[in-house]
Amino acid sequence: MPFFLFVNSVFCPVRSNTESLNDTKEIVLKTSNGVKLGIEVLKEDTGYVEILKNKRLGLITNPTGVDSNLKSTTDILYENPAFNLVALFAPEHGIRGEVLAGKHVSKIVDEKTKLPVYSIYGKTRCPTEEMLSEIDVLLFDIQDIGARTYTYISTLFYAMESAAKYGKEFVVLDRPNPLGGFNIEGPIIKEEHKSFIGLFDIPLVHGMTIGEMAKFIREEYKIELKLTVVPMKVWTRNMIWDDTSLDWVPTSPHIPTVESAFLYATTGTIGSANLCNGVGYTLPFELIGSEWIDPNKFAEKLNAKNIPGVKFQPYWFKPFYFSFKDKELGGIRLVLTDKRTFKPVKTALEILTSLESLYPGKYIPSKDFNEIWGVDYILDEIREGKNVDEIIKKWEIELNEFNEKREKYLIYK
Numbered sequence: 344m345p346f347f348l349f350v351n352s353v354f355c356p357v358r359s360n361t362e363s364l365n366d367t368k369e370i371v372l373k374t375s376n377g378v379k380l381g382i383e384v385l386k387e388d389t390g391y392v393e394i395l396k397n398k399r400l401g402l403i404t405n406p407t408g409v410d411s412n413l414k415s416t417t418d419i420l421y422e423n424p425a426f427n428l429v430a431l432f433a434p435e436h437g438i439r440g441e442v443l444a445g446k447h448v449s450k451i452v453d454e455k456t457k458l459p460v461y462s463i464y465g466k467t468r469c470p471t472e473e474m475l476s477e478i479d480v481l482l483f484d485i486q487d488i489g490a491r492t493y494t495y496i497s498t499l500f501y502a503m504e505s506a507a508k509y510g511k512e513f514v515v516l517d518r519p520n521p522l523g524g525f526n527i528e529g530p531i532i533k534e535e536h537k538s539f540i541g542l543f544d545i546p547l548v549h550g551m552t553i554g555e556m557a558k559f560i561r562e563e564y565k566i567e568l569k570l571t572v573v574p575m576k577v578w579t580r581n582m583i584w585d586d587t588s589l590d591w592v593p594t595s596p597h598i599p600t601v602e603s604a605f606l607y608a609t610t611g612t613i614g615s616a617n618l619c620n621g622v623g624y625t626l627p628f629e630l631i632g633s634e635w636i637d638p639n640k641f642a643e644k645l646n647a648k649n650i651p652g653v654k655f656q657p658y659w660f661k662p663f664y665f666s667f668k669d670k671e672l673g674g675i676r677l678v679l680t681d682k683r684t685f686k687p688v689k690t691a692l693e694i695l696t697s698l699e700s701l702y703p704g705k706y707i708p709s710k711d712f713n714e715i716w717g718v719d720y721i722l723d724e725i726r727e728g729k730n731v732d733e734i735i736k737k738w739e740i741e742l743n744e745f746n747e748k749r750e751k752y753l754i755y756k
Contacts, residue, residue, distance in 0.1 A: 377588030379576035381516030381554065382408070382416045382484055391573050392425050395514070401470075401478035403432040403463070403502055407486035407518075407592045416484045416516065421456045429477055431460045432470060434485065434498040463498060468539065470505040480512040481505075486594050487553045488604040489522040490687075491532065492540040492611060492715055495594075499553065500542050500560050507568040514571045517554035517754070519587050521604050524550050524580030524755060528608075528688035530738040531745055532717030541717055546742055547688050548608055551749060552578075558752040572754065580755050583682050597627035606677055608687030612716060613694060615709040619672055623665030630658060631694060632674025635705060642675045644697045652685025654678050692721075692731045699725050 385391045400420065402408075408416035417438075420428040431438055431453055438453060438460055451460045461474045470481065481502060485495050499515075506513045529547030537543075543560065551559065554572035561570050584591065584601045593599045598607060606628045613631060614620035621630035632638075638657035645655040658676040662668055679685055698706050704726070713719045724734045 377411065378519060378578045378582070380410060380518055380589070381573040381575055382419060383410050384576060385516060385573045386410075386419065386423070388573075391571070394571055395426055395480060397427070398479040398512075399427050399429045399477060401430040401432060401475065401481045401511075402428060403434065403481065403483045403485065403498065405434060405438055405485055405594075407594050408484040408516075409592060411589055413590060413592070417453070417456060417458075420482075421458070428456070428458065430474070431456075431458050432474070432481075432502070433460050433462050434464050434495060463502065464494075468498065469501040472509050475505065475509045475511055478511060480514055482514045482516060483553070483557070484516040484518075485553065486518050486592065487520065487556070488594055488598060488607060489520045489548060489550065490608045490611070491529075491545050491547050491549060491717070493594075493607070494539055496553070496556055497539050497542045499557060500564075503557065503560055503566050503568055503570075507566045512569045512571070513557070514573060515554045515557045516573050517552050517575050519575065519578050519582065519584060519589070520550065520552050521584035521601060522548060522550070522608065522687070523583045523683070524552070524753075526550055526686070527742060527746060527749075528686060529742075530716065530718045531741045533719075536714045536717050536719070538711075538714050540711070540714060544745075546738075546745060547612070547717070549749075550580075551752070552754070555749075555752050555754055558754075559749060562752065563748075574754050578755055580753075585682065597622050599627070602679055603628045605679060605682055605685060605687060609677065609691045609694070612688070612691045615712065616707040618706065619662060619667040619674070621660075623662035623667055624660050625663075626660075626676065630660060630674055630676050632658065632660060632672035634670060634672060635702065636672070636674045636698075637701075638673040638675060640701060641673075641697070644701060645675060645693065648693055648697070650690055650693050652679060652681040652683070653690060654680055689731060689735065692725075692734055695721075695725050696729075696731055699728075 402417060402420060404416050410419065417431060420426045453460050463470055483499055483502060487493060487495050503513055527546050527548055527550040531544050531546055532541045554574060557570060557572060560566065561568055591601045598604050610620035610628045610631055617633055619632050621627045638659060642655045642657040656676040656678055659673050661671050708722055
């Protein structure tokens with residue numbers, strides 16, 4: 344699973360960014376039906392088809408790269424004579440989603456199209472000059488889940504850098520941010536904590552679509568690249584996934600549902616050396632548990648806080664695989680009651696501070712805890728007895744600054 348995750352939200356009115364960034368075409372079209380994805384707009388809009396005419400295409404995608412009828416973007420491009428698809432590029436989990444988190448992807452041939460599949464989650468995470476030698480345009484069509492630590496946006500960053508380095512055009516087929524476009528939470532990552540689960544200066548929850556993120560990356564990191572973002576139709580910033588009328592496709596083996604996508608941004612930041620976040624059981628990212636937690640006390644403590652959008656069920660479980668295989672654990676199940684008011688990162692802090700209150704010093708963070716959060720003070724603040732609002736206050740100014748910065752890259756109202 345692309346990695347872990349995320350605190351105070353900033354809700355700000357945003358203007359539509361109708362000014363193109365030089366070579367980026369991004370006119371928002373509307374229809375009376377459900378959300379139309381970038382791949383569907385690409386098929387229908389002759390202007391975008393013209394951009395790709397007579398050019399050899401390479402596609403970075405995975406099982407989430409589908410249209411609203413769940414037809415693969417790979418097949419759509421391969422079968423349409425207007426497009427010349429010549430190569431595929433596999434991120435973490437592979438083109439078909441068959442590779443577990445953290446496992447390297449090998450170079451293979453796609454069985455259906457017989458096209459070469461190059462791994463960009465193996466010996467290299469950047470498309471190499473050799474991989475790109477037979478293409479003119481690199482396309483990106485992957486569903487993100489709105490969290491900094493989910494590695495697909497790091498793949499986007501590296502792919503854009505490689506395309507610029509080797510003189511290739513870059514096209515992003517846009518998709519919804521399932522968490523919506525207004526909620527941004529958490530600290531901005533510090534330089535010393537940057538890694539593949541946090542490469543650039545954004546908060547834990549960023550509130551951008553993958554197309555908006557591409558614009559942000561290009562301009563903020565001065566990547567000299569011919570970029571085209573093919574926008575969605577109908578999608579607006581206040582939409583969460585439930586509003587799109589789209590079917591959810593698991594974005595990785597441990598994000599099987601929309602609920603797990605929302606909760607990844609909470610429990611992904613918490614799973615550690617002695618806490619299980621449900622990975623290895625049937626409810627990935629929907630649980631927090633350990634052998635030393637009393638489920639009833641823990642649930643009672645959290646429910647008393649009246650945390651928006653979520654309630655907590657006492658829960659006992661025994662993981663089938665991964666770190667806590669065959670161990671009997673007690674804890675809580677997170678049950679979303681209102682995805683619009685739910686704040687993933689703030690909820691993570693509420694859980695951590697409650698754990699510290701009930702079991703002082705018992706929580707042992709994973710070695711990459713600071714990389715996940717992007718700062719090195721979270722656990723210290725909790726151990727010192729700071730409340731959630733006090734911790735959030737530490738990044739309010741930089742979060743507001745980020746919100747102002749990102750505004751010029753937003754495509755949708």
